[in-house]
Amino acid sequence: MVSLLSFFFIHMIPGDPSMALLGPNATPNEIGNLKLEMGLDKPLPLQYATWLGKMLTGDMGNSILSGRPIFKSIAQRLPHTMVLAFLSILFSISIAIPIGIIAAVKQNTIIDRVVMFLALVGVSVPSFWLGILGIILFAVTLQWIPAAGYVSVFENTLIGLKYMALPSISLGLVLAAVSTRMTRASMLETLRQDYIRTARAKGLGKWAAILKHGVKNALIPVITVIGVDFGWLLGGTVVIETVFGIPGMGRFMVYGIMNRDYPVIQGVILYMAIIYMLVNLIVDIMVIFLNPRIKT
Amino acid sequence: MKQSHTDPLLSCTDLSIVFNTHEGCFSAVRHVDFEIGHGEIVGLVGESGCGKSLTALSIMGLLPETASAHGNAIHFEGKDLLNINERAYQQIRGNRISMIFQEPMTSLNPVFKVGFQVREALLLHQKIDKTEAQTQAISMLKDVGIPAPEQAYNAYPHELSGGMRQRVMIAMAMCCNPKLLIADEPTTALDVTIQAQIIELIKGLVCTRNMSVLFITHDLGVVAEICDRVIVMYAGNILEEGSVENILEHPLHPYTQGLLKAIPQIDNQLDYLHIIPGSVPALKDLKDMTGCCFEPRCTNAMDICRQEIPGAHTPRDNHHVNCHLYNR
């Protein structure tokens, strides 16, 4: 319920100011015409309702600059952004969860301290800078990965993955740092629980008890955090796509902002908000699935 | 009926448990000897922090990482538990020796169904398939007095009451028919009426399965109800030990006498409750003591009590006491 409320509330933000400000250089005539075109002369609630209606039916209007329908452009670009986001998450949890668990089990040993420090560094570094460093290192110096260009994973999976590797790793590393800390904290809490002791008393070995009984419990808060951080991830895709030249939604939005192409901006933000809501919904479902206490 | 063999089921000689901290080593349990016979219910009594739980954990090999057990031996079924590897221990835990704990609320994993957890114990130690294990688990749940065992099997821990959860714990512990059950304050967190039920349940299981129990508690009333023998512990040492009748009716050690006096009697009119003056010494202070650990609080303390640790004396059959008062 709350998410729906905030959903609508957020829509007000890109809706109103964007329409209100047509840029300092527009002549009064242009402003007048555009206003008429956009229906700004009609009362506000009606504007909002029409706009919402259009959105829901997929009509997002046309880009001011290119004249092309925005919906189509977004639909074209959405998969690329999603692939980037998905690969980043995959990369980060495949590192974060095992390392977080190990750090928790070996608390206060050297392994733990090193992991924690690395995680701290990971959180402190700008992800796009990592991307740039990665380009410098792997593309220019080592020449392992082609420097420019982009091939979609949908065209040619293997080569596409090669192109996506560095972007996802740059984005994923920072997310991994955050997730590692969260996993470790959650795992530490879980390890203290009595049911781990019960599992050992049954005859389970140390790691068997931890992995079988502990992990499922520990992952619940971690997944929640990843859901929340997905918002950060979406923001990050904007920057990473710019760095690596990936034709995704993020870059589209930057292009829109640069050129004061308001419908574009609105469209992208709307879609990102929808995706964010969807992801959080999925996360909530997963948590319900994992945590039977919420089911009943 | 209890069957008695001449050899004890569990024999613990000269057990000490030491904590290794960066501030030094501290003995939490010192040179403790005791035995548990077949089909016997032995009570281990003492205040919080006297080392009872640690002793139990050391029998299970589940001491925390900072603690280590030393001593002569813990003999059980022909093995010395102080000298076996982790693999061997895993085959004993839940199988030959089981343990149940104080908090049924948190001792069960909240994300797994209850039946799954009971079945797990069976599958670990017996070569049966999942369906057979399920049948046995449900039967076990019935044996511990859970009204609708099939439904309980598919329930999650939070759907059951505290008493039910403790019954599940007992089922989990019993399903492989262990020879020894260690119960660490199993009734302390439960209502009095449920307490009584659990105690009856354990008594019944002992009879039907010829099992021994090490029953840890601080409640002498419970001891009177269920135990055959009692061991009194204080600050990591055994002060007195013997049959329930001997200990409760003829307590010899000043500490035991104090404990018994402290129990308010319903028909006595007292202005004040009897207390034992002072408090349990911290581990660090214990380290410096050369004599009897109870000496600072003892009303009968003599000079020798400060100088020498008292040895064991046996004033009558099935009654031992470590006190200089009886050193004559």
Next chain:
Amino acid sequence: MSVRPKHRFWISLGHNKLALFGFSILFCLVLISLSAPFIARFNPGELHMLKTLQAPDADFLMGTDEFGRDIFSRVIYGTRTSLQTSLLVVLIAGGIGTFLGLCSGYFSGVTDFIIMRIMDGLMAFPALLLALSIMAAFGASQTNLILALAIIYIPSFTRLTRNTTLGIRELEFIEASKAAGAGSLRIMIDHVFPNCLSPLIINATVILGYTILSEAALSFLGFGSPSQISWGTILSDGRDYVFNAPWISIYPGLAISFFVLGTNLAGDGLRDILDPRMQ
């Protein structure tokens, strides 16, 4: 031996090496920003058209960019802007956020409901996207950037203050209402607020770092004003020259990373020291 609480703070700080390291990083950066004219060899805007896109050497410690400007000097001067920006953001966000949180936690009821719904709405939205849309609507300038970022971080402070206030309210409320009877609300706020200081300072320290990361991202995308020299704008300049002049991109990023590392370490250290002492 009784040690006054203030002294205890410094003693425990000394014991926590990592926190000390974090604070020293911050301290150094502050020093650098204050003494920039003395450290930097060149004027940051100074052009050396004969030496454009040069790799680091003895004169230009971090190389030059496409206009021949000394990167080292630019980074040094950039420290000022970046520190200023993040400090301003934290002050604004902290100020407004704390005030709102106090009101929300203290008055509860409708006030609380409204404020928290707004905060939830803000927090539900991905931060960078929110900043981008604000800047898109109102234009790209340094001021707008600061304001946009401030808006993003307000909810964090609001929530923190509100929760602390809720906790304090139960404790001190009884005493205060007895003592002052119809004591003025201002006095209440003067009682409640000091107790919020500890978590606020910790939060502020950590957000200081995140602000810089966001500012860098926004500047990198092209939203900082080009006249201001901040680490983010230098990174943005270096975007086109990643292959032939990577040093333009490497060094400001390094500076950012150190700064954020410093704030994180300092924040962690503060948390260790201040939290256990809170009742």
